[in-house]
Amino acid sequence: MTDQNSMWGPVTRVLDRACTYYADRVAVIAGDRWLTYAQLRSLSNRIGNGLIRLGVAKGERVGLLMPNTLEYIPTQHGIWKSGAVPVQMAARASTEDHCYFLTESAATTLIYHEAFDGTVAEIKDRVPTLRRLIRLGDQPNPAAADYYETFDTAADSDPEVAVSEDDTAHVMFTSGSTGTPKGVLFTHGQMSHYLITAGLEIGDARPGEVFAHGAPLTHFTQVFVLPTFMRGGTNVILPGLDVDTLLDAVVRHRVTATAVVPTVIYLLLNHPKLAAADLSSLQTVVYAGSPMAPDKLRAAIEALGAVFIQTYAGTEPGFLTCLRKEDHRLDTPEALARLSSAGRPLFHVDISIQDDDDKHLPVGAVGEICARQPGRMSGYLDASKDTEALRDHWVHSGDVGYVDAEGYVFLIDRKKDLVVTGGFNVFPRQIEDVLATHAAVAHSAVIGIPHDKWGEAVHAVVVPKPGHSVTADELIALVKEHKGSVWAPKTLDFAEALPLNPSGKVDKKALRAPYWAGQARQVN
Incomplete structure (x- = not known):
């Protein structure tokens, strides 16, 4: 339910409109299962109403611990529709990390996949706020309520909860690559802004897009889910970033776009199936997570063509830059040099290079990359940490780099990796x-x-x-x-x-x- 006084409204507003416009089209595919847009809306509504029926109140935190599966997207949207706040839990994190995520966020409910039975058995009594367990699995487990039994009998009408752009929409955790993961908060307005505008600008989404998600949906690939829906396309959910699985999916579903980390591109270039696979449908490959070495990027362009887009993002600042397809050129020394960059800021993003005293540095000077935009975080779970990254409206990324005269951002390294x-x-x-x-x-x-x-x-x-x-x-x-x-x-x-x-x-x-x-x- 949308707060009529809100400009952006809840994140689910985009899904609901897409489900109205494209009701009979296939929205999500996972293996041999699929959901039309109408079925997706019905399931997400039933999940939202089912959570409300269980007593989950607006603003409560709900852990979501699932691998890439058909139910992931409707469950995430169902949590939003109930007015609750999903806690993003990386499927590949450790048992201790999962316990930490739930404890730090004071989660009252956990929706999880049977693949995590062992993890949940270890941590359920260690999270003092946790009162409800809902399990998705083929066989019942007396330790938790069954997913479909819980939600199948709930109403499929829009839940009667008013959600505004200022309400908290998400708790995400940083990767913890330089220390303990920090819980990062986003409002519905911030989430809507960067999922829609950044996703469209980076992903170059076209009508009828078929987007393959091999990276975890808890990672950067989720930014392309809503833009694909906005274009009436199909999100193809893959079980993981296995190159064989990705190649097979491109051929089987005529995939037009995907998002991967550079390591997958490196593996793809050396894969024995690459030469024989029909990849003619593939128009866009977004890479992120870490920079690609220029020589490897050259080899990828020569092998797959002008399909690549790079994006640079962080949990706290959101998506910041884009090296577009037209920037991935090999024909001049200047073009080759730009392959080392992360591209230019997105239209809604301001970039500033700052020194250790938070002073703005001139073009070409090396310092910390800082950003401000409507899609940045609202703060940390632990508000005392806010000034570590957020000062004077600028989010400090922890990355070191510079900006050239044409506005291209060059990353040198992580500040803490120096x-x-x-x-x-x-x-x-x-x-x-x-x-x-x-x-x-x-x-x-x-x-x-x-x-x-x-x-x-x-x-x-x-x-x-x-x-x-x-x-x-x-x-x-x-x-x-x-x-x-x-x-x-x-x-x-x-x-x-x-x-x-x-x-x-x-x-x-x-x-x-x-x-x-x-x-x-x-x-x-």
């Missing part, structure tokens, strides 16, 4: 970009490790490509040639894979942990 060695500031991403130019390197990560003489030493972990060989000395020499001796890793290890956090980013905290164990801080 390695200070012998008094010199070294940015790991620039070393990783050099390592990526070697034909034998599939992925790499660079960190700082303790050193008695220099405070920190540059250390690299490299995943070699199958069938290729290279020595540590060769790669160290490559970096020294391009960046100089200060930037060259002092040590280099090889690994079969790099650890990833629940957001799909390289978990540098996990890489650093063994080296910094027992020390009060991860810097010397």
Whole structure:
């Protein structure tokens, strides 16, 4: 139910209009199951009314712990329709993290998938506010109410709850890549703004879009769900970011767009099915989560064509920039140089580069990337942390970079990933970009490790490509040639894979942990 005094209204307003305009079209596909727009609206309404019938009050927090499944989108919208606030829980997070998410948000209800039976059994008695468990599964479980038994008998009319743009709509948690995850709050107005405007501008959504979601719906891919609905398209939900599954889905459903992390593109380029797969329907591939090395991006454009769009975002500031398809060019030195950027700010976003004293820096100067926009967070669950990121209406991203004269934003690294060695500031991403130019390197990560003489030493972990060989000395020499001796890793290890956090980013905290164990801080 929309508050008529609200300009944006609840996030569900977009879904309801799309369901009215495109009632008979297929809205969501997951495996061999699907929902039309009319069925999607009916189910989300029944979930909203079912929660109200259970006593879930407006503003209560409801944990949502599901993998990518057909029920995810209607459940999320059903929570919004009840007036409650979904707590986003990354499916790949640990049991301890899930307990932390529910406890920090004071969740009263948890809707979860049977895949998490073990997790819920471990944590349900450790969350003092948790009163209701609702479980989605094929077989009943006496520990929780059955999902469809709970919601099937509820009314499918619009729930009678007035929700305005100023009401809290979401509790999200940061990835915790540099510390304990923080709970981030968004209002319905903020969510509506960035899900609609950023999703349309970044995703380049077309009428009848068929968007494949392989990344977790708790990650950045969710920003494209509503824009796809606005265009009367279909959201295809995949169980994970498996390259075989993605290729099969593109062929089977004639997928027109998808969103992935760069690692998936790297795997796709080396996949034996790529040459034979009919990918002619694929018009848009959005990549985010981490920058792509320029050499790898060149190879991707040559293999798949002018389909790529990059976006740069953070939990707190929202979606900030876009490197559009027309920017992904290989024909001039200037165009090639821009492949290293994150693109230009979205139309509703202001970017400022600031120093440690929050002073605005000029074009070309390196500092912290800060942003302001209507779609930014409203604050943290713990309000005492608000000034860590939100000062004078600017959200401080924690990323270091600069803006060139044409407005392109260049990311150098995470502020907290900076390695200070012998008094010199070294940015790991620039070393990783050099390592990526070697034909034998599939992925790499660079960190700082303790050193008695220099405070920190540059250390690299490299995943070699199958069938290729290279020595540590060769790669160290490559970096020294391009960046100089200060930037060259002092040590280099090889690994079969790099650890990833629940957001799909390289978990540098996990890489650093063994080296910094027992020390009060991860810097010397």
